[in-house]
Amino acid sequence: xxxxxxxxxxxxxxxxxxxxxxxxxxxxxxxxxxxxxxxxxxxxxxxxxxxxxxxxxxxxxxxxxxxxxxxxxxxxxxxxxxxxxxxxxxxxxxxxxxxxxxxxxxxxxxxxxxxxxxxxxxxxxxxxxxxxxxxxxxxxxxxxxxxxxxxxxxxxxxxxxxxxxxxxxxxxxxxxxxxxxxxxxxxxxxxxxxxxxxxxxxxxxxxxxxxxxxxxxxxxxxxxxxxxxxxxxxxxxxxxxxxxxxxxxxxxxxxxxxxxxxxxxxxxxxxxxxxxxxxxxxxxxxxxxxxxxxxxxxxxxxxxxxxxxxxxxxxxxxxxxxxxxxxxxxxxxxxxxx
Amino acid sequence: xxxxxxxxxxxxxxxxxxxxxxxxxxxxxxxxxxxxxxxxxxxxxxxxxxxxxxxxxxxxxxxxxxxxxxxxxxxxxxxxxxxxxxxxxxxxxxxxxxxxxxxxxxxxxxxxxxxxxxxxxxxxxxxxxxxxxxxxxxxxxxxxxxxxxxxxxxxxxxxxxxxxxxxxxxxxxxxxxxxxxxxxxxxxxxxxxxxxxxxxxxxxxxxxxxxxxxxxxxxxxxxxxxxxxxxxxxxxxxxxxxxxxxxxxxxxxxxxxxxxxxxxxxxxxxxxxxxxxxxxxxxxxxxxxxxxxx
Numbered sequence: 001x002x003x004x005x006x007x008x009x010x011x012x013x014x015x016x017x018x019x020x021x022x023x024x025x026x027x028x029x030x031x032x033x034x035x036x037x038x039x040x041x042x043x044x045x046x047x048x049x050x051x052x053x054x055x056x057x058x059x060x061x062x063x064x065x066x067x068x069x070x071x072x073x074x075x076x077x078x079x080x081x082x083x084x085x086x087x088x089x090x091x092x093x094x095x096x097x098x099x100x101x102x103x104x105x106x107x108x109x110x111x112x113x114x115x116x117x118x119x120x121x122x123x124x125x126x127x128x129x130x131x132x133x134x135x136x137x138x139x140x141x142x143x144x145x146x147x148x149x150x151x152x153x154x155x156x157x158x159x160x161x162x163x164x165x166x167x168x169x170x171x172x173x174x175x176x177x178x179x180x181x182x183x184x185x186x187x188x189x190x191x192x193x194x195x196x197x198x199x200x201x202x203x204x205x206x207x208x209x210x211x212x213x214x215x216x217x218x219x220x221x222x223x224x225x226x227x228x229x230x231x232x233x234x235x236x237x238x239x240x241x242x243x244x245x246x247x248x249x250x251x252x253x254x255x256x257x258x259x260x261x262x263x264x265x266x267x268x269x270x271x272x273x274x275x276x277x278x279x280x281x282x283x284x285x286x287x288x289x290x291x292x293x294x295x296x297x298x299x300x301x302x303x304x305x306x307x308x309x310x311x312x313x314x315x316x317x318x319x320x321x322x323x324x325x326x327x328x329x330x331x332x333x334x335x336x337x338x
Numbered sequence: 339x340x341x342x343x344x345x346x347x348x349x350x351x352x353x354x355x356x357x358x359x360x361x362x363x364x365x366x367x368x369x370x371x372x373x374x375x376x377x378x379x380x381x382x383x384x385x386x387x388x389x390x391x392x393x394x395x396x397x398x399x400x401x402x403x404x405x406x407x408x409x410x411x412x413x414x415x416x417x418x419x420x421x422x423x424x425x426x427x428x429x430x431x432x433x434x435x436x437x438x439x440x441x442x443x444x445x446x447x448x449x450x451x452x453x454x455x456x457x458x459x460x461x462x463x464x465x466x467x468x469x470x471x472x473x474x475x476x477x478x479x480x481x482x483x484x485x486x487x488x489x490x491x492x493x494x495x496x497x498x499x500x501x502x503x504x505x506x507x508x509x510x511x512x513x514x515x516x517x518x519x520x521x522x523x524x525x526x527x528x529x530x531x532x533x534x535x536x537x538x539x540x541x542x543x544x545x546x547x548x549x550x551x552x553x554x555x556x557x558x559x560x561x562x563x564x565x566x567x568x569x570x571x572x573x574x575x576x577x578x579x580x581x582x583x584x585x586x587x588x589x590x591x592x593x594x595x596x597x598x599x600x601x602x603x604x605x606x607x608x609x610x611x612x613x614x615x616x617x618x619x620x621x622x623x624x625x626x627x628x629x630x631x632x
Contacts, residue, residue, distance in 0.1 A: 021470040029486055133363075140619065144611035146562045148569050149604030152589060160595050167593075277477035281566055285589075295478070296570060299485040307482070315474055322473075 004330055008323065015319040019312055026311050027071065030304050031064055037084040037302040058084060071308070080309040085301045090309035093294060098313070099184030100170060101290035104209055105279050109268075111214025116221025117257070117264065123222065124229030125252045135222060143219030147278045151212040151285035158208060165208050168287040175201045209286040213278050217271060224267050228260035262333045269322035276314055368620025374613030378606075382428040389422035393579040398422070402591065405598050412598040414584075415591060420598060424606055426579040431610065434491065435560035438498035443553055445499075446506025451545065453507070454514030455537050465511065468504040476501035480563055484572040494573035498560050509552060513545045551625065554618035558611045565607045581607050 038054045039046075055061050059070075074081055080090035123135035159167035166172060170186055175198050180189045187206065190199035232238065233256055241251045280292030287293075291310055298306040381388060390408070391398040398409075398419040405412040411420035449468075453461045471479070480497045487493035517523065518541065526536050567573040568582030576583070581603040588599025 017466060018470040018473060021467055022474055025471075026482060029483065140615055141608070141612055144558065144562070144615050145608045146565055146569075146604065146611075148566065149585065149600070149607065152585070152592060152600045152604065156592060156595075156597055156600065160592065273473060273475040277475040280475075280478060280481070281570075284570060296481070299482065311478070311482070314478060318473060318475065 004327070007330075008327065011323050011326070015316070015323075018319060019315045022315050023075070023308060023312060024068075026308055027068060028064075030302075030307065031067070036060060037304060040085075040300070040302040075312075080312070081305040083298075083303055083306050085298070085303045085306075090305050093306055094291065094309055094313050096184070097289060097291050097294045099186075100288060101279055101283070101292065103185050103187060103206070104213065104282065104288060104290060105275050107206055107210035108213030108217070108279070108282075109275060111210055112217040112221055113268075115214065116218040117225045117261070119218070120222040120225025121229050121252060121257050121260070123226045124233060127230065132226075136226070139219040139222040139226075141219075142215060145216060146281075147212060147216045148281045148285045150216055151209070151282055154208050154212055155285070166205050167208065170202065170205050170288065171198070172201045172205070209282050209288055212285070213275070213282050216278060217275060220267075220271060220274075221264065224264050225260060228263050229256060232256045232260045262329065265325060265329050265332065269325035272318050272321040272325075276318060364620050364623035366620075367616045368624065371613045371616030371618075371620060374609060375617060378428050378610050378613065379432065381425050382432050385425045385429065389419075389425040391419040391422040393418065393423045393426040394577075395419065395422070402596055411602045414587070414599055420584075420602055423579050423584055424581070424602055427581045427584065427603070428606070428610075430491070430574070430578055430580045431561055431564055431582075431607070434495050434498060434564045435557050438495045438560045438564070439502065439553055439556045441495065441499040442502035443506050443549060443556070446503040447510050447545070447549060449503070450507040450510030451514055451537055451542060454511035455518060455533070455541065461511075464507075468507045471501070472504035472508060477563055477566055480567060481570065481572060484567050489573060489575045491574065491578065494564065494567055497567065497573065498563050501563070502556050502560065505552065505556065506549060509548065510545050513548065514541055517541050517544050547625065551618050551622040554614055554621060558614035558618060561607065561611045561614065 036055065038051050038058065038060070052061075059067065062070075071081070080094070082089055083093060086093075119135050119138070123132045126132045155167040158165040180186070180193045180195055180198055182189050182192060186202040187199070190196070190202050229252075233252070238251060238256055241255055242248070246255075279290065280295065282288065283290045283292040284296065291313065295307065295310045298310070396417050398417055399413045401413065401417050402415055403409055403413040405420075409419055409421065411424065414420055414423070449464060453464045479501050483497035483500055484494055487497060523536060523540050526540050531539075564573075565580075565582035565585070568580050569586045571583075571586060574580050574583060584603040585600055585607075588596065588603065591599055
């Protein structure tokens, strides 16, 4: 376990240069490109002198190097600063939106894993049969369907034609989040206050966005699981299990899948970036008030501190998620030693 | 010996089926992908021969007419013919995706070759930057770049290109590192070849083969990123016909059950991406059966 601790510390330290580099790129790009928060806020009609004065107040007229080191020092104190457009701390803005994104992605990945792993295992079991080809085709096609289009089509089918599921937001108009909001994770909050009608409402709103995200990513997992299962199904202990007369289904879904699952777990860490990108698009399609919507809104306003804050946050989420996956990996598979 | 067109086609089909026997399902995946791309490429190259109306024609028909009759895919809220817009829209997405993939492959391969070959501090530094970019969600980076650059075909191409440079860089750098140690490189060095000669004549030809598959899959991915950016309202001025923009326009009419405005542009984006993915997968299997295990 000592080595694992050391590994975790190294990994955490390695995320610092990654975040730093991304931050630097975004910082420079934001300031080199045309447009600034003051002009975006005041519109095109404000007189030049007013714009200049406002820029001076915000410190936007200082040299880029000064602004940069100032910001870095601020980050070192774990302070993301204040929004340039609204009177609001960036940490607060992110804190309000983060739970919505995490709730969406968490349920998305659950659906992905469930669909992807079982379909992949089934395809491997039925290798070179019709079911196998159908599932492989599903893997390719579903991966190529843009997540936003999948969202729109699901909205059309389940929200408009069948009219069974809501197509926007996290709660219905008669359910007020303020009556149960504690952690920001609505599914959890509604359980905590035992408000089950609100719980039902929240879950119903979560179904379409989570399925949209989950379906699109499941293609990758179908492929991964299938490839790993094929390897495992050929190994000696599976043949031995067959020889002992254990039911075939039990061998495939109990014995083999358990072992095939370990490499899938490592790949999951790599898919987190894709999941975050998918979440941004899903949020836009379903008017889901999360980090992606926050980023897009603030990009139009050229709100530098908030954009930088969101980018840092996403980079941290990606790094942390892949670290957690690696730790689980080490615990699950006793052969792994760091 | 010369063939009549019919004979030529017959021979072509014979060839294709012959290859099918040799390579199996993978060959058919490749052919299907190539056919999809060819069809959409034809749309992009000769739009006026297929589209009944101009994509900007605001008097093509009545408003929001469902598909049928004269209007294969219906009409939109500005009385334009959806099918004609689909045909002309293929130009934008193909141009952006292919150009972006070319830009990022040229930059990524060059940087990867130099970095892997020269090594040292430069290599360390560049690798760190590329790894950081690689681990970050590409779309979000592209959103930031596209928003900052403002609308325009060139701008969106650059925004899409930036996010794939690390993919090529990592692939090529890794290969360069191992090829550098090969005996024939050693031999070239012994006969006195200069660094650039070794890089260009001995290492580059061995690296380029593996990038072909990555390039094809890269185009498929770039198609979806381009459409995502324009769907979000970033990247292109409204005068340009584009599938992603049509999709975001159609989104407004979804609550009133107007299905044809979102179904067709989205299906086309998926189809084009599927085409390039199938081509890439097929190529991967045929060029290197061990690259994507089974």
